[in-house]
Amino acid sequence: MCQSVFRNKPDTNVTFSLINRSSHVPLAKLIDEGELREQLDHVRSLSLTRGESTWLRGNTFYGKRQMFRPDFMAWFENLRLPAYHLERVGDQYELTFEGKWPEVMLWEIPALAILMEMRGRAVLHDMGRFELQVLYARAMTQLWEKVEKLRNTPGLRIADFGTRRRHSFLWQDWCVQAMLERLGPSFVGTSNCLIAKNRDLEAIGTNAHELPMVYAALAQNDAELAQAPYTVLEDWQEEHSGNLRIILPDTYGTEGFLQRAPDWLAGWTGIRIDSGDPATAAEVAIQWWKDRGEDPTRKLVIFSDGLDENKIIELYEQFKGRVRVSFGWGTLLTNDFRGLAPNDSLAPFSLVCKAISANGRPTVKLSDNPKKAMGPAEEIARYKRVFDVGQQDAMDVIV
Amino acid sequence: MCQSVFRNKPDTNVTFSLINRSSHVPLAKLIDEGELREQLDHVRSLSLTRGESTWLRGNTFYGKRQMFRPDFMAWFENLRLPAYHLERVGDQYELTFEGKWPEVMLWEIPALAILMEMRGRAVLHDMGRFELQVLYARAMTQLWEKVEKLRNTPGLRIADFGTRRRHSFLWQDWCVQAMLERLGPSFVGTSNCLIAKNRDLEAIGTNAHELPMVYAALAQNDAELAQAPYTVLEDWQEEHSGNLRIILPDTYGTEGFLQRAPDWLAGWTGIRIDSGDPATAAEVAIQWWKDRGEDPTRKLVIFSDGLDENKIIELYEQFKGRVRVSFGWGTLLTNDFRGLAPNDSLAPFSLVCKAISANGRPTVKLSDNPKKAMGPAEEIARYKRVFDVGQQDAMDVIV
Structure with missing residues (x-):
């Protein structure tokens, strides 16, 4: 980016x-x-x-x-x-x-x-030294139990998107390694380049809201503004192909964005769902691909908003076979300390x-x-x- | 010994x-x-x-x-x-x-x-490296939750008696330190001299069944045999006083041992309950002290058989005030890996x-x-x- x-x-x-x-x-x-x-x-x-x-x-x-x-x-x-x-x-x-x-x-x-x-x-x-150790022991157990659930859903593809709001660097590194050991090929990489480098993993990522937001702010008039979210993706596709051609459609409303999108955008590899009700947004995307004559089963839908293990499994079960599904698991992967400190002060x-x-x-x-x-x-x-x-x-x- | x-x-x-x-x-x-x-x-x-x-x-x-x-x-x-x-x-x-x-x-x-x-x-x-770490994380959490329960019972006195059947040396050392941090003065020491030395704790212990068993085996006839459990304690009290004068009465049956005991033994500091129903045995000891004109509230009862946190609290609540109560917590302190490995293979x-x-x-x-x-x-x-x-x-x- x-x-x-x-x-x-x-x-x-x-x-x-x-x-x-x-x-x-x-x-x-x-x-x-x-x-x-x-x-x-x-x-x-x-x-x-x-x-x-x-x-x-x-x-x-x-x-x-x-x-x-x-x-x-x-x-x-x-x-x-x-x-x-x-x-x-x-x-x-x-x-x-x-x-x-x-x-x-x-x-x-x-x-x-x-x-x-x-x-x-x-x-x-x-906190005391052993109190601390038990806190981390509980966090490890909590994460492990999530990973165990995910492990029972073969075919999943999950990446670590949890750098920004992680509990700590060491903790993110631990989470990534635990996923790697337990999920095997279902764990497809991390958006943290240092961890990808150190642990020999795929570095993975997409484009973010700042691209259309800045392009939109630079627009000189309403016509340019309306075009800005597409202009940024035109620039993007000049250098990125394949799995990096992922649409982030929600910056100014997913439905309108897709309705007004140029046809070349329907040829992109997939879409990232990052706000609103994820199942609804995915259905909107599937319908849009169909309307544009694309085969949704060859398209990639990346869910990345507010995910936890149950939501991941639910979305996967709902969309597997209909589209290719992938997950960018963020804060509740690398920072789920809910319930582990007094007054939930580590949530x-x-x-x-x-x-x-x-x-x-x-x-x-x-x-x-x-x-x-x-x-x-x-x-x-x-x-x-x-x-x-x-x-x-x-x-x-x-x- | x-x-x-x-x-x-x-x-x-x-x-x-x-x-x-x-x-x-x-x-x-x-x-x-x-x-x-x-x-x-x-x-x-x-x-x-x-x-x-x-x-x-x-x-x-x-x-x-x-x-x-x-x-x-x-x-x-x-x-x-x-x-x-x-x-x-x-x-x-x-x-x-x-x-x-x-x-x-x-x-x-x-x-x-x-x-x-x-x-x-x-x-x-x-096991995998992270699977292992989670296993220990769960064991730590399990022990910590026991210690938390004990912490809510002020006045408790507990020692680590878990050397022989510990999960491992490092694990025992961890358990001792966790108890030390969380229980403070309620944790009175360990029977492991190396850990006592390393962690600046009281080294603690009593006498064991092998003393009367060997003395009894050496007896030349039934009369000497009947006397052997007392002979060994006569030898013992030549060099030990105070809290080391703890009777272990159950080798050949607690009731008979106490009934036939010489009066000087009632002057000892306390008794260790290591088999049978602990509450029953403690009641027998209390009655025996009363019969011999001793004040049970000044006597020490050490429970050391098959203890876990709930049993410790139950016995403490039952006997506090009536005698001085102490606990030698063994295997379920230093080796409680029940439920943590497949087929309970670490129990x-x-x-x-x-x-x-x-x-x-x-x-x-x-x-x-x-x-x-x-x-x-x-x-x-x-x-x-x-x-x-x-x-x-x-x-x-x-x-």
């Missing part, structure tokens, strides 16, 4: 901002500002190691050798993350990043991972890092779930009009 | 033998004979380290400095364990030790611990190592539970007559 932005919009100025949708988690009370700054400063001191660079240059991703072009790699090897702006406001932190899009976008993962891990450490800080929560403006214009996300919408009210109204989004069903956002 | 034997019966020849009361556990199928010999040979190569010797010489046990006399320590420092005799018979091993009592008696603990640990390793051998089982003869005469144990009785049938009959043991209730031996 970074390479696509680097190629197509290298000079776009963006602002990314951390948003804690779970206001009951008082991050600024839990995490010391000085320690947070130390962590963020440390990230700014990092660059690709030689081994990491070698791996990115030499590895085959999605069956493609040298996915990363030499000019991109040369830039990436010299990259240091840009400055951050941190301010405490009440019990929360305001954390924003401004600068060129290909640089700023890389803050999302470390910023979220740092805050999630520091919150966990704050909660664990006063995962909904922290995101989003593009909020591009070249001075605010970004907007509508989503298929109005609780995931963001942007200024008047812009949301405009986008709803342009994208012809009607009534939406609100669903609680757990993670 | 070894020092007492070293002082009083140094030249008695004894045979100890391993007895697997759980014939459904086919030790010889699970454990390779060559590997078992390697372990036993290794034990024979060991002697006290300088640090261990320093600790034994310098430590205060039961409030007594220099519990171990210089002549005993000099002998102990030079000791190597005597030869063993190992033979496979069907699916079991016959493992016996012959020689002088103070030397042979020290085989019991390592022989049992080795067999228990090798059996566990055999079962774990083919603890009843393996013992007992004196079976002394100076060529067979030993006999009657116990308060006929399922724990041992010895030749005609000798059991003679002992029952001499000790006037009537009807006994059989109780299943779990561990």
Whole structure:
């Protein structure tokens, strides 16, 4: 995704901002500002190691050798993350990043991972050594029991999408290895490149909402805006083929997006369902493929929103044979500490890092779930009009 | 106990033998004979380290400095364990030790611990790395939940008596540390001297059945036999006072033992209940103290047979205030892997190592539970007559 932005919009100025949708988690009370700054400063001191660079240059991703072009790699090897702006406001932190899009976008993962891990450490800080060990023992058992359930559903394909909101790096690494041992070929990879490298796994991923959000914000008028979600995918398909041609249709409403989509998009490999009721959205996609003369059984549907083991099995049973099904399992894979600490103080929560403006214009996300919408009210109204989004069903956002 | 034997019966020849009361556990199928010999040979190569010797010489046990006399320590420092005799018979091993009592008696603990640990390793051998970790995670959680229950019963006093039939050394060490962290002063020590040394805990223990069993076997006639269980305690009290003056009354039946006991024995600090129904035995002891004009509330009752957390709490609630209560928690502390492996193949089982003869005469144990009785049938009959043991209730031996 970074390479696509680097190629197509290298000079776009963006602002990314951390948003804690779970206001009951008082991050600024839990995490010391000085320690947070130390962590963020440390990230700014990092660059690709030689081994990491070698791996990115030499590895085959999605069956493609040298996915990363030499000019991109040369830039990436010299990259240091840009400055951050941190301010405490009440019990929360305001954390924003401004600068060129290909640089700023890389803050999302470390910023979220740092805050999630520091919150966990704050909660664990006063526990006894053996109390801690038992807490992790329980978390391991809890995850293992999920994996055991999944193991009884042959044919599943699941990837780890849990980097951003993981409990901790070591914990994510443990979860990935446990999945690998127990699920075998049903575990198809991880979106964490370092873990993929260390554990000899497939690095896996798709494109995200920031692409259409920034493209949309850059539109000069309503006509350009209406076209923006397709323009971004035109740019995308110039360099990606096969399983990287996955549509993320929900940024401004899945139904309208598909109805107005150009025919070439129906030729893409699949779709990722990331908000709203997943079964409904998958049915919409299947109908759309049929309407466009495509064979849904050859299409890939990737579910990635709020998944847990029972939902995975339910969706798999519902759609297997009708489409190819795959799962990007995130927060409830790498951060399910629900019920394990007093007052559920280790339960995962909904922290995101989003593009909020591009070249001075605010970004907007509508989503298929109005609780995931963001942007200024008047812009949301405009986008709803342009994208012809009607009534939406609100669903609680757990993670 | 070894020092007492070293002082009083140094030249008695004894045979100890391993007895697997759980014939459904086919030790010889699970454990390779060559590997078992390697372990036993290794034990024979060991002697006290300088640090261990320093600790034994310098430590205060039961409030007594220099519990171990210089002549005993000099002998102990030079000791190597005597030869063993190992033979496979069907699916079991016959493992016996012959020689002088103070030397042979020290085989019991390592022989049992080795067999228990090798059996566990055999079962774990083919498990995956993360499957293994989850198995231990579950065992930790299981133990922690027991400890949490005990924690809600203030005033408890519990010691670790789980060395012989532990799952493994590392596991026992973990259990002890978990108890220490969570129970605080309710955890009063361990019978494992190495762990006591390493973790700065009280080393704790009592006397065992082998003392009266060997003394009884050495008796020249029925009159001496009837006296033997008291003779051994006369010898014992020459060097031990306070909380080491604990009667183990059940070797030849608790009731008869107490009825015929000399008055000086009622002056001892307490009693250890190790077979039969523990509450019944404790009531018998309380009544006996009352009959002998002693105040039971100043006496110590140590329960040590087949304990688990619910039994501990039940007995504590029943006897607190009426006597001082303490618990020696053994196998279900350090080896409760019930339900954690396929076919329950890690469940603890009843393996013992007992004196079976002394100076060529067979030993006999009657116990308060006929399922724990041992010895030749005609000798059991003679002992029952001499000790006037009537009807006994059989109780299943779990561990």
